[in-house]
Amino acid sequence: MNSKDQSGEAAYKVVARELRQGILQRRYADGTRLPTEAELATEYQVSRQTVRRAFHDLVAEGMVYRVPGRGTFAAPRDGQYLRQFGSIEDLMGLSLDTQLEVLRPLRRQVDIESASRLRLDSDVVHTVVFRRTHFGDSFCHTTVHLHPAAAAALDDVPELGQEGAVSDATIIGLLDTRLPSPIAEAEQSITAAAAERTLADALGCQVGDPLLRVDRTYLTTDLQPVELAINHFLPEQYSYRVKLRRNTH
Amino acid sequence: MNSKDQSGEAAYKVVARELRQGILQRRYADGTRLPTEAELATEYQVSRQTVRRAFHDLVAEGMVYRVPGRGTFAAPRDGQYLRQFGSIEDLMGLSLDTQLEVLRPLRRQVDIESASRLRLDSDVVHTVVFRRTHFGDSFCHTTVHLHPAAAAALDDVPELGQEGAVSDATIIGLLDTRLPSPIAEAEQSITAAAAERTLADALGCQVGDPLLRVDRTYLTTDLQPVELAINHFLPEQYSYRVKLRRNTH
DNA sequence: CGTTATTTGTGCGTATGTATT
DNA sequence: AAATACATACGCACAAATAAC
Numbered sequence: 001m002n003s004k005d006q007s008g009e010a011a012y013k014v015v016a017r018e019l020r021q022g023i024l025q026r027r028y029a030d031g032t033r034l035p036t037e038a039e040l041a042t043e044y045q046v047s048r049q050t051v052r053r054a055f056h057d058l059v060a061e062g063m064v065y066r067v068p069g070r071g072t073f074a075a076p077r078d079g080q081y082l083r084q085f086g087s088i089e090d091l092m093g094l095s096l097d098t099q100l101e102v103l104r105p106l107r108r109q110v111d112i113e114s115a116s117r118l119r120l121d122s123d124v125v126h127t128v129v130f131r132r133t134h135f136g137d138s139f140c141h142t143t144v145h146l147h148p149a150a151a152a153a154l155d156d157v158p159e160l161g162q163e164g165a166v167s168d169a170t171i172i173g174l175l176d177t178r179l180p181s182p183i184a185e186a187e188q189s190i191t192a193a194a195a196e197r198t199l200a201d202a203l204g205c206q207v208g209d210p211l212l213r214v215d216r217t218y219l220t221t222d223l224q225p226v227e228l229a230i231n232h233f234l235p236e237q238y239s240y241r242v243k244l245r246r247n248t249h
Numbered sequence: 250m251n252s253k254d255q256s257g258e259a260a261y262k263v264v265a266r267e268l269r270q271g272i273l274q275r276r277y278a279d280g281t282r283l284p285t286e287a288e289l290a291t292e293y294q295v296s297r298q299t300v301r302r303a304f305h306d307l308v309a310e311g312m313v314y315r316v317p318g319r320g321t322f323a324a325p326r327d328g329q330y331l332r333q334f335g336s337i338e339d340l341m342g343l344s345l346d347t348q349l350e351v352l353r354p355l356r357r358q359v360d361i362e363s364a365s366r367l368r369l370d371s372d373v374v375h376t377v378v379f380r381r382t383h384f385g386d387s388f389c390h391t392t393v394h395l396h397p398a399a400a401a402a403l404d405d406v407p408e409l410g411q412e413g414a415v416s417d418a419t420i421i422g423l424l425d426t427r428l429p430s431p432i433a434e435a436e437q438s439i440t441a442a443a444a445e446r447t448l449a450d451a452l453g454c455q456v457g458d459p460l461l462r463v464d465r466t467y468l469t470t471d472l473q474p475v476e477l478a479i480n481h482f483l484p485e486q487y488s489y490r491v492k493l494r495r496n497t498h
Numbered sequence: 499c500g501t502t503a504t505t506t507g508t509g510c511g512t513a514t515g516t517a518t519t
Numbered sequence: 520a521a522a523t524a525c526a527t528a529c530g531c532a533c534a535a536a537t538a539a540c
Contacts, residue, residue, distance in 0.1 A: 010526080010527060010528090011527080011528075012527075012528085036504080036505060036506085037505075037506070038504095038505080046528080046529085047528065047529045047530070048529090048530095049528070049529065049530080050527085050528060050529080052506085052507090053527085053528085055506095056305065060309040066505095066506065066507090067505090067506080067536080067537080068505070068506045068507060068535060068536045068537075069504075069505055069506065069535075069536035069537030069538075070504090070505070070506080070536080070537055070538080071504090071505065071506080071537095072505090072506085085493070091493070182495075183495070184494070184495055185492060185493060185494045185495065186492070186493040187490070187491075187492055187493075188490065188491045188492070188493055189488050189489070189490045190439055190461070190488060190489040190490070190491075191461055191484040191487070191488035191489070192441040192442075192459040192460055192461040192462075192482075192484040193441075193459055193484065194458070194459045208457060209443070209459075210441040210442055210443045210458075210459035210460065211441055211459065212439070212440055212441040212461075213441075213484075216493075233441075235440040235441040235442060235462075238440070239438050239439060239440035240438070240439040240440070241436070241437065241438045241439070242436075242437050242439075242491065243311070243434060243435070243436055243437070244434060244435040244436075244437055244465075259507080259508060259509090260508080260509070261508075261509085285523085285524060285525085286524075286525070287523095287524080295509080295510085296509065296510045296511075297510090297511095298509070298510060298511080299508085299509060299510075301525085301526090302508085302509085304525095315524095315525065315526090316517080316518080316524090316525080317516060317517045317518075317524070317525045317526065318516075318517035318518030318519070318523075318524055318525065319517080319518055319519080319523095319524070319525085320518095320523095320524065320525080321524090321525085500540105501539100501540080502538100502539085502540080503537100503538090503539080503540100504536100504537080504538080504539095505535100505536085505537080505538100506534100506535085506536080506537100507533100507534075507535070507536095508532100508533085508534075508535095509531105509532085509533090509534100510530100510531085510532090511529105511530080511531085512528100512529085512530080513527100513528085513529085513530105514526100514527085514528085514529105515525105515526075515527075515528100516524100516525085516526075516527100517523100517524085517525080517526095518522100518523080518524080518525100519521100519522085519523075519524100
């Protein structure tokens with residue numbers, strides 16, 4: 001490692017992170033060129049190779065594309081909010097460029113179905129409803145049901161209890177540090193649904209419009225479900241991408 | 250470029266391709282270590298940096314994982330440490346309990362968008378439209394666009410050329426045995442869409458009903474796209490499930 | 499039309515750090 | 520403690536694509 005590195009974070013990761021954030025915050029409009037390798041090397045006081053290493057990651061993530069002789073460009077996203085959610089980290093990183101706005105504050109309620117999906121003994125869950133926005137655009141409506149212990153762990157987060165409050169957090173990001181055991185995995189189920197009145201109002205679409213519904217159950221390392229999130233996305237602004245591989249038995 | 254390079258193919262790509270093939274052919278069983286960087290550098294007569302470049306690609310693809318001090322290992326395919334989820338077999342297994350009915354027989358046509366998504370030089374693709382049923386219930390409408398070579402490989406399947414024909418095959422199942430290199434992976438994009446007239450008729454739902462739209466591009470082991478399938482599912486009869494894991498090995 | 503400058507791509511050498519055995 | 524193996528970082532040289540002249 002370089003002698004200049006005091007923080008423990010690799011130089012190329014710093015460069016990649018800052019560029020990623022800049023792209024997500026639309027600091028590089030579609031079609032405009034990013035700084036060249038040489039420019040970034042000077043700016044960050046690293047070698048050109050280190051900048052290349054950062055770009056290599058961003059290309060793999062699909063954040064940018066590069067053309068020899070021309071430059072590096074932010075990958076066009078035809079209006080869609082395009083993020084790869086292949087891992088839990090990706091979901092936690094959501095807070096990098098989105099905000100949540102509380103529509104219905106966190107409160108205790110009886111919900112037999114959610115309680116059973118969280119494998120609770122009682123029928124009591126804690127529920128919060130919010131909307132997630134990206135630069136002012138609402139693209140996701142989320143209802144989160146929490147295990148009582150998880151809800152208790154969020155006691156010190158006043159925003160969640162207040163209607164209209166805005167935060168740049170993610171629920172699992174908050175839970176991950178507050179629970180005794182961290183979040184280890186999530187089970188995700190994806191289907192389509194028509195927008196009901198509440199959803200249509202929150203997302204600014206028509207009643208009956210098709211929405212992408214994504215249910216996620218988050219489990220801690222001891223496989224205890226702690227959170228059930230029911231998300232509804234506007235399809236024009238969001239699509240879910242995965243790679244499938246062969247199982248060669 | 251290195252003076253040894255006569256072929257025009259980058260040295261690191263050759264190394265990556267051969268390793269990828271070896272892994273897909275199970276030449277490195279789960280848990281056994283791949284050759285070290287130094288060994289591969291000697292074997293291929295390239296520098297250690299070039300081997301690293303190849304491994305970097307394989308890591309990004311999820312083919313291998315690396316542990317400092319221990320070595321490089323083929324990523325297990327049974328889901329345990331898998332970063333990417335779902336499997337091609339699941340899709341091939343469709344034919345076990347479903348049937349397809351040809352709505353529009355396989356024929357040559359010009360489709361610029363599909364051709365570009367298949368990364369073709371020309372604008373000509375071969376297209377077939379069918380409906381998939383499960384015990385008489387239609388649950389999926391599929392439009393398949395094929396690489397010309399893939400379409401040629403299906404010449405001996407008369408059902409595809411005949412409207413109304415019924416078969417219990419899957420297109421990739423057919424392609425897998427007929428193409429020189431097998432199907433290795435698929436890229437999948439999921440979103441929601443409203444049913445158009447054609448879709449509604451085929452699936453027996455109302456125009457405007459929400460459908461789950463799943464686009465899949467199938468690639469052979471040499472990463473050549475051969476098939477683009479656009480599926481529309483009835484959400485009541487289909488939902489897509491995946492498990493997400495934490496990225497730390 | 500070729501020439502030149504710019505920019506990314508490939509390849510290799512070296513040094514040092516960190517994790518594992 | 521030593522050897523092994525991967526990770527990070529920097530340096531250089533040249534190739535290939537692009538754009539401007």
